[in-house]
Amino acid sequence: MKSCVGLEYVEFTEPLKLIGKVEVYLQDVIDVMRSSLRKISGKSMEKYSQHPRTEWLTLDCSQCTLLVNLTIYTAQVERGFSDGNLKVTSAEVINGLTDLIKTVQNASMAKDVRMKSMCLITMDAHSRDIIQNLIDANVTDFNDFNW
Numbered sequence: 362m363k364s365c366v367g368l369e370y371v372e373f374t375e376p377l378k379l380i381g382k383v384e385v386y387l388q389d390v391i392d393v394m395r396s397s398l399r400k401i402s403g404k405s406m407e408k409y410s411q412h413p414r415t416e417w418l419t420l421d422c423s424q425c426t427l428l429v430n431l432t433i434y435t436a437q438v439e440r441g442f443s444d445g446n447l448k449v450t451s452a453e454v455i456n457g458l459t460d461l462i463k464t465v466q467n468a469s470m471a472k473d474v475r476m477k478s479m480c481l482i483t484m485d486a487h488s489r490d491i492i493q494n495l496i497d498a499n500v501t502d503f504n505d506f507n508w
Contacts, residue, residue: 368473371422374400398425405429414457415464423477430481434488441492442503451492458485 374397379386402425409417409429418426434454441450464470465478500507 368476369422371397373397401425402428406432409433415460418477418481419474423480426477427480427484430484438492439503442501447492447496451489451496454485454489454492458482458489461485
């Protein structure tokens with residue numbers, strides 16, 4: 362599949378034949394797209410721990426990278442709650458944000474990677490603010506409504 366802006370191409374993880382009625386095979390396309398993105402996201406979760414984050418973000422399509430990034434962030438915050446120290450989590454998020462900002466300052470970055478990085482910077486800045494709000498509100502439990 363190819364993104365509507367023409368910057369990303371995502372290989373289906375299984376072959377698909379477009380035969381029969383259009384309303385049937387279009388549903389098959391949707392099913393294979395979902396299945397492919399699910400599999401790519403699972404592999405991207407594995408890759409996250411095997412590569413530096415600034416390299417990892419170049420490995421998969423934007424939709425999967427952004428999904429995995431948010432999943433990792435949620436796990437980091439919940440670990441911060443269970444460790445009893447959201448300030449450490451806050452520092453981790455700020456360090457990741459700083460690394461991303463330094464990465465996009467590279468003029469030779471590919472346009473699709475730059476767009477994905479800018480989305481991640483926006484998400485990380487929001488994540489940083491959320492953690493700071495939790496710290497300021499003395500939230501200590503991940504079951505708290507504020508989280």
